[in-house]
Amino acid sequence: MILLNKKLIKGGRVEPEAPNERTRSVIGGLKHSKTFTLVSALMSWEDARIHCRQHYTDLAMIEDEAEFNTVASLYPSPQVWVGLYREPWRWSDGSQAKFTNWANGQPDNYQFNQHCVKVDNSRGWHDENCQTSLPFHCEKGG
Numbered sequence: 001m002i003l004l005n006k007k008l009i010k011g012g013r014v015e016p017e018a019p020n021e022r023t024r025s026v027i028g029g030l031k032h033s034k035t036f037t038l039v040s041a042l043m044s045w046e047d048a049r050i051h052c053r054q055h056y057t058d059l060a061m062i063e064d065e066a067e068f069n070t071v072a073s074l075y076p077s078p079q080v081w082v083g084l085y086r087e088p089w090r091w092s093d094g095s096q097a098k099f100t101n102w103a104n105g106q107p108d109n110y111q112f113n114q115h116c117v118k119v120d121n122s123r124g125w126h127d128e129n130c131q132t133s134l135p136f137h138c139e140k141g142g
């Protein structure tokens, strides 16, 4: 894989750089270094996970304070999917969520239909209907 003029060349095929994607790295997290990317395209949680697994490693799994701060620095999108779902609350790779930052009154499972997690621009976590279309955070590495 070669990066050339912002085009990704893979197997002889030139793929355009994904639009509106911002990247930022964190080093020294729970599991070495990760690169988090905010993807502005609006997708359901499941479609967002498919996109992340195709282009990165997975939806963002925020496993400690350092990673939390890095993901938060990628805003200004007001609401963004991360790779957390129930139940019990676990990350996209099946690991248990030890670090969480629920907003006041969350998770509330409003209308018994909120099984995926978004973060808001005050950095609080909310359970949300998985079919809602939102931008999302992916991670690579880790």
Ligand SMILES: [Ca+2]
Pocket (backbone or CB within 6 Å): 106, 107, 108, 109, 110, 114, 126, 127, 128
């Ligand atoms: Ca909720």
